[in-house]
Amino acid sequence: MKLxxxxxxxxxxxxxxxxxxxxxxLNASIAFSLVILILFSFAIDPxxxxxxxxxxxxxxxxxxxALVLNRSFARETQNDCLxxxxxxxxxxxxxxxxxxxxxxxxxxxxxxxxxPAFGFLFNISxxxxxxxxxxxxxxxxxxxxxxxxMFSALTVxxxxxxxxxxxxxxxxMIPALMAAMELTHDLLNGQPLAGDNLIWLRLLIGFDIxxxxxxxxxVDTVLVG
Amino acid sequence: xxxxxxxxxxxxxxxxxxxxxxYVVLLGLRERRLRKELDRVRQMVAPQK
Amino acid sequence: xxxxxxxxxxTVAVALLGWNLYNIFMVVPDEANxxxxxxIIYIHLPTIFTGFLGFxxxxxxxxxxxxxxxxxxxxxxxxxxxxxxxxxxxVLVTGSIWARIIWGVWWAWEPxxxxxxxxxxxxxxxxxLRRAIDEPAQRARLSAVVSIFGFVEVIIVYKAxxxxxxxxPQPVLSVRGGGGMxxxxxxxxxxxxxxxxxxxxxxxxxxxxxxxxxREIDSLRREAHQY
Numbered sequence: 001m002k003l004x005x006x007x008x009x010x011x012x013x014x015x016x017x018x019x020x021x022x023x024x025x026l027n028a029s030i031a032f033s034l035v036i037l038i039l040f041s042f043a044i045d046p047x048x049x050x051x052x053x054x055x056x057x058x059x060x061x062x063x064x065x066a067l068v069l070n071r072s073f074a075r076e077t078q079n080d081c082l083x084x085x086x087x088x089x090x091x092x093x094x095x096x097x098x099x100x101x102x103x104x105x106x107x108x109x110x111x112x113x114x115x116p117a118f119g120f121l122f123n124i125s126x127x128x129x130x131x132x133x134x135x136x137x138x139x140x141x142x143x144x145x146x147x148x149x150m151f152s153a154l155t156v157x158x159x160x161x162x163x164x165x166x167x168x169x170x171x172x173m174i175p176a177l178m179a180a181m182e183l184t185h186d187l188l189n190g191q192p193l194a195g196d197n198l199i200w201l202r203l204l205i206g207f208d209i210x211x212x213x214x215x216x217x218x219v220d221t222v223l224v225g
Numbered sequence: 226x227x228x229x230x231x232x233x234x235x236x237x238x239x240x241x242x243x244x245x246x247x248y249v250v251l252l253g254l255r256e257r258r259l260r261k262e263l264d265r266v267r268q269m270v271a272p273q274k
Numbered sequence: 275x276x277x278x279x280x281x282x283x284x285t286v287a288v289a290l291l292g293w294n295l296y297n298i299f300m301v302v303p304d305e306a307n308x309x310x311x312x313x314i315i316y317i318h319l320p321t322i323f324t325g326f327l328g329f330x331x332x333x334x335x336x337x338x339x340x341x342x343x344x345x346x347x348x349x350x351x352x353x354x355x356x357x358x359x360x361x362x363x364x365v366l367v368t369g370s371i372w373a374r375i376i377w378g379v380w381w382a383w384e385p386x387x388x389x390x391x392x393x394x395x396x397x398x399x400x401x402x403l404r405r406a407i408d409e410p411a412q413r414a415r416l417s418a419v420v421s422i423f424g425f426v427e428v429i430i431v432y433k434a435x436x437x438x439x440x441x442x443p444q445p446v447l448s449v450r451g452g453g454g455m456x457x458x459x460x461x462x463x464x465x466x467x468x469x470x471x472x473x474x475x476x477x478x479x480x481x482x483x484x485x486x487x488x489r490e491i492d493s494l495r496r497e498a499h500q501y
Contacts, residue, residue, distance in 0.1 A: 154416055154419060154420070157412070158403075158406055158407060159406070160406045163406075164399075164402070164403060164406055167399050167402060168396075168399045168403065168420065171392040171393075171395040171396045171399060171427075172392075172396055172423055172424075172427070174388070174389075174392045175389065175392075175427075175430060178388070196439075199437060199438060203437070210426060211423075211426070214422065214423065214426070218419050218422065221340055221415060221418075221419060222415070222416065222419055228309070228310055229309025229310060229311075230309040230310050230311040230375050231309070231310040233310075233311050233371055233372075233374060233375050234309075234310040234311045234312075234313055234314055236371055237311070237314040237317065237318075237367075237368045237371040237372065238313075238314070238317060240364070240367045240368060240371060241317040241321065241364045241367070241368050244360060244363055244364045244367065245360065245364070245473070248357075248360045248477070249477075252477065252480055252481065252484070255484055256480075256484060259484055259487045259488055259491065260487075262491050263487060263490065263491050263494075266491050266494040266495050266498060267494060269494075269495075269498040270494055270497055270498045
C-alpha cells in the first residue's frame, strides 16, 4: 500500500515538475479561461449574471480542464515514454492515480485564479459560504479529472485522439458537472448546502467514488490490454 | 376512444415506426454493400487459386 | 437454421404488434386527462425496457470479452449496442412528442431526460470509437471499457426518478410499485415489450451476421493481397 502510494506520488511529482518547468498547459488554460469569462460578459447581461454564475463557472472549468487533460497522456507518446511507463514496475493503477492527482492540482491552480477573477469581473461574492464552496470545487474538480484522465488514457493511441476525447468524455462528465453547477449556483446565490441541495452533493460524491473505483480497475486493461 | 390530441399520438406512433424502419433500411443497405464487396473480393481470390 | 429462427422471431413480433395494436386502440379504456396521446406509452415504455435490456446485455458481453478474450462477445456487444441505441432514440422522440402536448414544450432540462440524452450520447460515442479504431483487438478492448462506463449512465437514468424531483412522471407499472394504471391498461405494455424484444433480437442477429461477413471480407482481402 505504502509502495503504491509512493509510486503514485512519484508519477504525480514528475508530471507537476515537468509542467512547472514549461508552464505551457497552465498558462494556456488560465489565459483561455479568462478569455471565456470576458466573452461571457458580452453574451450575458451582467445584471442577470448571478442566475447563470454557477453554470458558467463550471463551463469555464471544464473547457480549461480539457486543455490540461488532453495533454495528460498525450505528452507521453513522444519518445516512447508511455511504453516505458507501462513497462516499468509501476502498476497502471498507480500511474493513473499519479496522473489524476497531477491533473487535479493543475486544474485547481487554474480554478484558484478563475474564481477570484470571476468574482471580481462580475461582482459576485463567492466567499459567503467559503468552506462549502471549497468542498464543491474540490469534489467537482476530482470528478472531472478522474474521468478526463481515464479517457485520455483510453484515447491516447488513437489517430483521432483530439476528436474522440471530448466526444467521449463530456457526456460521461455531465452528472458531475450538473451537480457541481447546481451546488455552485445555490452557494453563489446565498443558499447554504442543506435540504434540497444535498441530493446533488450526494450525486457528486457518489460519482467521484464510483468513477474513481471503475477507472482504477479498468485503466490496466486500457493501457496494457 | 377519446380523440383529444389524436394528431400527436399519431405522430408519436409514426415516429416510432419510422425510426425502426429507417434502421431496417440501413441494415438492408449495409447488407447489399457487404454482399457486393464479398463477391468482389471472392473474385479477386478465385482466379489466383 | 439461423434464418428460420430469424423469420420466426420477426413473425412473432409482427403478429404480436398487430394484435396489440387492435388492443391498444379498441380495448384499452381512456385515460382521464390526457386524451389519445396517453397511448404513446405503449411504445414509450416497451422500447425503453428493450433498450435497457440491450445495454445490460452489452455490459455483460463487454465484461465477458475482457475476461475471456473471445471476439464473439465483442461482436455481440457492438450489435446489441447499435440496436439498443435505435430503441433509445425512439424513447427520446416519443417522449418528446408526448411532452409537447402534456408539458407544452418539446424538451425540459430535468434529471431523467438529461441523463437519458447523455446515455444516448455515450453509447453513440461507443459506436464512433469503434469506427475510429482499425485494429480489432484494440477496438474490442477499448469499446468494452466505454460500454462499462456507459452502463453507469443507464443506472443513473433508471434511478433518477427516485433520487431527484423530476418533471417526468413517476413509475406507474405495478411491478415498480406504482399504482397508476387502471385494470386492462397494463397488459398491452408487456405484450409490446415481448414483441419489441423479439424484433430487437432479430435485428441483433442480422447485425452480427453482417459483422461476420465483414470480417470474412477482411480476411479474404488480406489473402488476395498476399499474391
